Amino acid sequence: MQLTLKVWRQDNPNDPGRFETYQATDVKDEMSFLEMLDAVNENLIEAGREPIVFDSDCREGICGTCGLMINGQAHGPQKGTTTCQLHMRKFHDGETVTIEPWRAAAFPVVKDLMVDRSAFDAIIQSGGFISADTGAPRDANEILVPKPAADTAMDAAACIGCGACVAACPNGAGQLFTSAKLAHLNLLPQGQAERFKRTEDMVETMELFFGSCTNYGECQEACPKEIPIDFIAMMNRDYLKSKLANRRLSGQKH
DSSP states (O other), X not given: OOEEXXXXXXXXXXXXXXXXXXXXXXXXXXXXXXHHHHHHHXXXXXXXXXXXXXXXXXXXXXXXXXXOEETTEETOSSTTOOGGGOBGGGSXXXXXXXXXXXXXXXXXXXXXXXXXXXXXXHHHHHHSSOOSOOOSOOOGGGSOOOHHHHHHHHHXXXXXXXXXXXXXXXXXXXXXXXXXXXXXXXXXXXXXXXXXXXXXHHHHHHHHHSBOOOOOOHHHXXXXXXXXXXXXHHHHHHHHXXXXXXXXXXXXXX
């Protein structure tokens, strides 16, 4: 199979960037999309040209670094799939494939297809953890967790922080990521002590970087782990409760 690739090239964050065209030859159906890019880069290096810069790590769909816009779709045409899990059998011989980085103000381009997702790190640093001293590790069965809460928390914890939700959102909103990170802590007994402070801190940090959610629903369609927007409703409810709870606590201190 042979493909024509239109790839976004950008030397640095201040460079305006441009599309360049490359030929991907001898592409096998069983190749992943990243393996195809690796082959293209090998040819570029052999020709003395600069390879295409893109992020990747685990190549197993769990690290979230491989996100690309492929023909205008986050992670490409296959739903519930990361870029590294997308196989070339989803494309046709002779097809033209357009490859771009995430397009979001909160994710500035570092170089070519690599973007800076440190805005997500800032949200996690503001409250995406449990700081209460829980002592030595305990047997899992000692902590009683209702099965619905455990199942829903596990669904939220599936978020890999790839940023597809932001890239797909017309507003560049980060609500799906933030709400998933909140839910997987707020639903468990260990997360209750800091629930309201965590919610307020993470939501308000999110608002420094990302746009507002207006329920387009594109985020859940683009999410490779198919995380639903129900978590956004849970986050909004907890945020309202957190403002009331934290205000009462502030009044008591005075």
